[in-house]
Structure formats: structure tokens, C-alpha cells
Amino acid sequence: MPLPEVSQFIPHIAYDSVVFGFSKGKLKILLMEYHDTGWFALPGGFVERSENLEDAVKRGLNERTGLKEIYLEQFHTFGDTSRYRPEVMRRILEANGHLIPENYWMLDRFFSIAYYALIDYEKVTLMPDALSDSIAWYEIDKLPDLILDHGKIVQKALQTLRENLDRKLIGGNLLPERFTMNELQAVYEAILGQKLRRTSFQRKMLSLDILDRHEKLFTGKSHKAPYLYSFKTH
Amino acid sequence: MPLPEVSQFIPHIAYDSVVFGFSKGKLKILLMEYHDTGWFALPGGFVERSENLEDAVKRGLNERTGLKEIYLEQFHTFGDTSRYRPEVMRRILEANGHLIPENYWMLDRFFSIAYYALIDYEKVTLMPDALSDSIAWYEIDKLPDLILDHGKIVQKALQTLRENLDRKLIGGNLLPERFTMNELQAVYEAILGQKLRRTSFQRKMLSLDILDRHEKLFTGKSHKAPYLYSFKTH
DNA sequence: TTCTATTGTTTCAATATGAGACAATATTAA
């Protein structure tokens, strides 16, 4: 695969995405591991010359997860000069066997527009890109070191997600269509990083009038079966 | 004044700032009017090759207002292809008597990183830039039509300001060091676009333990004199 | 001295939240 040409993309502009998923009671994000470097990074990419910014992000996420409809939110643009570390991208490209031209555009200073995405963990089919060995889930509190300022980007994403959780009622995007109240509470607890009172949480969620109640879920466990809920589509 | 050269700036990247001020009970923002076009726009600019993004915004605001310390918050980056309207910038530059080179960088597609600023109206000395006839205050609900998507940028700024008002307790940045409770309430009402209950507002503000109470303000009016308050510096 | 307008405080009702009790129930064990 040849090196991307600057004629196709807007120089100096990139996006990075913090893709949140929820599984086994843990909040997780997607990380790429680059060939032969041991380096981890957020899934990101560039914007084509005639492409809307948000379409570029969706395109990139679709290529890596197979998902078409994704809950996406822009949260910050990172533009410090300290991000300019051409030797990092050089090493990544060289580790892929590329010969890098003089003044190659991908080694320039980049501004990164960061988005977070909330997706249903079970619906994802992970596909690495050309530069990466792998793309995989990592627990949010067991992340490896990340290149450049990607660690800071993750922290800012998590902070914004926490602030938006109640205001935008977005927790459900991390669950399948139908879920139990207990599962929803576990999502909230994982995002906020703290336990919530079961009865208060249930009362609050029901009083918001955003949930539909469906049939009971019989798990085979020896106790009362919980109802399944879904978010109202209105 | 010669045309800026691309060697000095990062191409494709601009910032726009929504500068809020408060005067005579009204929330206002700064707008530039370009020479001989009748066009209004937000104060904005470009980022120098070795300059931090936020430093560029502060530099631009300092050049136009004379202020050094400014409460500044990034709120969104606008990157739709519909922003690409080279004829707009062409007309602005030509109205200033410039001869525009082939493929001139300022006519390219730009991503704009938008910030809002909150400043003390009284402390500002307005200075237009080279392309503008004027820079002046406009009431937020009596704005003229703005170029490109600047109207949308203002709306998003206002929305973000409203959401952040209570969470970040930033209203005081629009007032002088010392102010009455009534003035603070007027700021909140102007931002939120709705009346607030005087007694609830006072109780709330005092209970937050963020204000210092100082001497009374004697205005000469025939009624009880209000106290002056200031925000705790902590 | 009285009156007026506005400020700071208090009161009481209405609403929301914290903490826990209680009843219902799906399955297992006796």
C-alpha cells in the first residue's frame, strides 16, 4: 500500500476518536497498536479535500468497526505546538517499510479534532488499518501509554462524557436495544467511577419518562426476574 | 499593508471568537465590519507556524481589545465543506485593494476553531484590524446577518455559555471586580434569556460560598443600599 | 417624621434526594 498523497487530504488537520464500549461491567476504549513499534494510539485519520469533517470521522469509524450509525460527539480540538513530533510519525511509517519523501505532509504539524463515540460492544467487528498490527479494547483504567497527547485526549473525553451523561441521557448508546435496569446502572457507575444507590437510580430513571418497559428477562437465576427496558424513540 | 504570506501561518486553519460583554442590561458581542462590503463577521485570525492555538486566539483578542487576561473557552470546531466559499474572502481582500495571487492560501478551505470570551465591557479599547472599517458591540438579539456560518457559531457559543453558566460559575467575568447582587442577576438573566426570582437567586449565590461581601454602594437613590460583592479568588 | 423603593432575610409549601424497609418472585434446597 502506497503512502497517502497530500492531494487527497487536507494538510495539518487530523481527527482522533475515543470509542467507548461497555463489557463485563467495565468501560473500555479502542486502541490501535502500530507495527513493530510497541506504540499505542487512538484510532484517527485525515479529512479528504471535499469531505465534511464529521463524515470523515464516521468513515474512519466505519472502516474499523463496521458500524454505520454511531453516536458521535465532538469535544475538543488540540492545537499545541508540543504535538509536533515528526519523529513519531516517521518511525511509524518506516516501521511499515515506507520510504518517506522530502517534506512529507504527514510529518507536518497537525491539529487534531477529537470526538468520542458510544457504541454497542457486541455489534463491533474490529478491523485494523494498514499501519496497525491490531485494534482492540482496553479497560479505561488499564490503558497502556499512548503516543503524543493521546492520553490527555482520553482524559478529556472521559471528563466530557461524565458531564454530558445526565444532561444528554446518552448512557443507553453503550447497551443493546433492550437492557435491564441493573445493566444501565452498571454503565452509569463505570462512566462516573462510583457506585450509585440502586433504588434512587431506578426511581430517577423511571421518573424521567424516557424508558419503555418490556417483558421480563428470565436468566435461570433463583430470584425475581428483572424487566427489560429500552429508550423511547420519540 | 501587504497580503499575509502562507509561510507565516498554518494553512486551512483559522479561529473565530465570540466575545461577550455586558452593558446597560444587555448581552453583547463584538463584530467586525469589512471595508466596502457591508459584511459583518466574528473577530478571527490564523495561527502562526510555531504558535500554540490558544496563544493565537489570545493574541488576536489582545490586538482588538487591548486586554491581556481574558476568560477564554473553546467550544466547537466547524469543518463542513459548506464553509468553503472562496468568493467571500476574495471580495473582502479585493475591497481592500489587494491583488490576489493565483491559488492564494486565504481562499482555500478552512476549518475554524471557535472560542468564546467573557470580558469586562468597560475595560475594552476597540481597535479594528487592517481589513475592517470597524469593530463594535452588537446586542445579542439584534445582530446583523453574518458571513459564512458565523451566525451558527454565535448560536452555538450562546448555547454552550448557557450550559456552562452554573457549572463553571463564569458569570462574574462579564462584570467589574465589584458588583451588586442585582447586577450579577442581570448578567444571568441576559445569558439565560429569562427572568430569575430575586430571592432564590440571592440565596443560591450566597449559599455557594463563592462571593466576598464588601462595603455598601450608595447610589443616591432613596432606598436601602446594596452590598458590593466580588468573587473569591481562592 | 413619614413615605417610597429596593435590599437582605425569613418562612412555609412543594419538590427532589438519601437511606432504608418491605413486598414480590424465580429458582434451589429440603
Add this chain to the structure above:
DNA sequence: TTAATATTGTCTCATATTGAAACAATAGAA
């Protein structure tokens, strides 16, 4: 068949917060 267990959904009551209004204080004018 019955009792035990774990978990769910609901209810209760104490506490905190907010809405709405009354009340007291006071700077200047009449």
C-alpha cells in the same frame, strides 16, 4: 410441597433543595 435465597420493584420517612411570598431594614425624598 414447602422453605430458603437472592434480587427486583415499590414504598416510606427523614433531609435537602427550590418556588413563592412575606417581612424587616434602610437611604434618600417629601
